Amino acid sequence: MKTMIVRLMWVVLALSPGSVLADTAVDIGSRRELFVDRALAERLTGGAELRLHAPTKREVAIRYDQPWEGNASGYATVFADGDVFRMYYRGHRYLVDDKPLRQAQSEVVCYAESRDGIHWNKPSLDLFDWPPTRDNSGTKENNIIWRGGPETHNFAPFIDTNPDCPPEERYKAIGGTVTSKGLLTFKSADGIHWSALSDGPVVTKGAFDSHNTCFWDATRGQYVMYMRYFSQGAFQGLRSIGVSYSEDFSRWSEPVGLTYPGSPPQQMYTNQIAPYYRAPHILMGFPTRYVARPLNDHGRTLDPVPLRERLTKASRRVGTDLTDGVFMTSRDGRAFDRWDEAFLRPGPQAEGHWIYGDNYQSYGLWETVAANPAAPHEISMHFTEHAWLDEDHQARRYTIRQDGFVSLHAPLAGGELVTRPLIFSGRRLSMNYATSAAGSVRIEIQDDAGDPIAGFALDDCLEHYGDRLDQTVAWKVGADLSALAGRAVRLRFVLRDADVYSFQFIDPDDAPRPATR
Numbered sequence: 001m002k003t004m005i006v007r008l009m010w011v012v013l014a015l016s017p018g019s020v021l022a023d024t025a026v027d028i029g030s031r032r033e034l035f036v037d038r039a040l041a042e043r044l045t046g047g048a049e050l051r052l053h054a055p056t057k058r059e060v061a062i063r064y065d066q067p068w069e070g071n072a073s074g075y076a077t078v079f080a081d082g083d084v085f086r087m088y089y090r091g092h093r094y095l096v097d098d099k100p101l102r103q104a105q106s107e108v109v110c111y112a113e114s115r116d117g118i119h120w121n122k123p124s125l126d127l128f129d130w131p132p133t134r135d136n137s138g139t140k141e142n143n144i145i146w147r148g149g150p151e152t153h154n155f156a157p158f159i160d161t162n163p164d165c166p167p168e169e170r171y172k173a174i175g176g177t178v179t180s181k182g183l184l185t186f187k188s189a190d191g192i193h194w195s196a197l198s199d200g201p202v203v204t205k206g207a208f209d210s211h212n213t214c215f216w217d218a219t220r221g222q223y224v225m226y227m228r229y230f231s232q233g234a235f236q237g238l239r240s241i242g243v244s245y246s247e248d249f250s251r252w253s254e255p256v257g258l259t260y261p262g263s264p265p266q267q268m269y270t271n272q273i274a275p276y277y278r279a280p281h282i283l284m285g286f287p288t289r290y291v292a293r294p295l296n297d298h299g300r301t302l303d304p305v306p307l308r309e310r311l312t313k314a315s316r317r318v319g320t321d322l323t324d325g326v327f328m329t330s331r332d333g334r335a336f337d338r339w340d341e342a343f344l345r346p347g348p349q350a351e352g353h354w355i356y357g358d359n360y361q362s363y364g365l366w367e368t369v370a371a372n373p374a375a376p377h378e379i380s381m382h383f384t385e386h387a388w389l390d391e392d393h394q395a396r397r398y399t400i401r402q403d404g405f406v407s408l409h410a411p412l413a414g415g416e417l418v419t420r421p422l423i424f425s426g427r428r429l430s431m432n433y434a435t436s437a438a439g440s441v442r443i444e445i446q447d448d449a450g451d452p453i454a455g456f457a458l459d460d461c462l463e464h465y466g467d468r469l470d471q472t473v474a475w476k477v478g479a480d481l482s483a484l485a486g487r488a489v490r491l492r493f494v495l496r497d498a499d500v501y502s503f504q505f506i507d508p509d510d511a512p513r514p515a516t517r
Helices: 002-015 305-314 316-320
Strands: 026-029 041-046 049-052 056-063 074-081 084-091 108-114 144-146 156-159 171-175 184-188 194-196 213-217 222-230 239-246 274-276 279-285 288-291 322-325 328-330 366-368 378-385 394-400 406-410 415-419 422-424 428-447 467-472 489-506
Touching: 056 378, 074 156, 074 366, 074 378, 084 156, 156 213, 171 213, 213 274, 305 316, 406 415, 422 489
Parallel strands: 026 422
Antiparallel strands: 041 415, 049 406, 056 394, 074 084, 084 108, 108 144, 156 171, 171 184, 184 194, 213 222, 222 239, 274 279, 279 328, 288 322, 366 378, 378 394, 406 489, 415 489, 428 467, 428 489
8 A cells, every 4th residue: 555655656756847957957957966066056054064085094005216217206196097097207307406406317107007096006118218428328128108398398198088099099198398488299009109290389378387287178079188277378477277178189179267266266287187087077186385475483394494595595485485286177168167275285394295296186987996995996096296306206196086076964953955856767766875873864855946855855755874875865765866867856954963965866877876986
């Protein structure tokens, strides 16, 4: 009898038209939605807030300790490619002494790889001599993958997932500075052997001497390039980020600057923008924030003190200014919701990361196994540390929970979020959440007018507590939401000492999602 009543209720719901036209609701289909912005939120009440989370420090991933590397190595790009993880980075060194700061050697592009995304090795590629000499008397026993012109400063590869991409161009890269008068493009069939693709710069408006990035945006069907930019052009105004688009990777639009509504003016160095692999309609960026501040008597006591003194003499701003990591997201690629608080702080003073050049995040996110074999996979990323120190310059791995950059959070006293009208497809609602032992999450499904739908009111929802990436939400009538699919509904999240990171409507017959690296 209970089953029959529920089925009759579903039929009535399915035949009941919504009072809001479909084009006023957000059609999210079955895509995963994260609480990284307020795009889907209509109101937050009580103690509810969107809370930024910091990554967790792990082991040293790679040391820049080879003769062709050194204290200015970095601008790493990391991505998974089948069963191997690939890392590309600049090898470079500066002389830091009582004289003006100057290059100790030419820049080169280096390569490392890993089978698990945690432990890295530098293969001997036998491609280029080091040191470079006219008589080729150097050794090819090194991991140098490219030795060319200005592009070695910021050579940034990616896998071209455009279905029309020819096999010989499966790997592409961009690189260049003002010396090359813009960004050049490169190609490779295997990710190891590279050649020039463009005859000259394809984008010429910008500053470029940073880690510029590029990718094929499958959601929007175009190539997207983000580059160093200045708010007033010609190295004037704020250090910022520009964006350019292309349909064929050859002809590019004129770059335009990004905007950050609601965020005060801040200077961005790198950008590290890419579609989030678990929700590609959301672009995530992890720029390096450049902070120019006068060096007062307190600042002179921040470690590393001896290095700061030498750098201040060699190049004053390098010794006085600071860098840290920031997080931002966008749904259109132009306007970004930027968190003003740091995603990665420099950390304890004794560790010596309060220096310009530290805390630069690599380009790329990838999944790795957790230290606890029973725990779900984590997202890994790299940050540089100990810049300017030949013996200690390195990149360290950090991890964060899947979708765990920002959460909808509420204290034990409680809080709520109500979404805008949504249209979904699927038969059940899954959420990525965590609570305390005393905490809980309940979800009410409302019609587009904000009234609870019979059977899915707050009191009908089971109290959910625990910590899972894919918790199915259930009500007294069960978890099947197929009768509500395709009509405008609102979700009312009610939390107590809990965090919800993401939610998704999916089919209950879906197999568990395999780990994506």
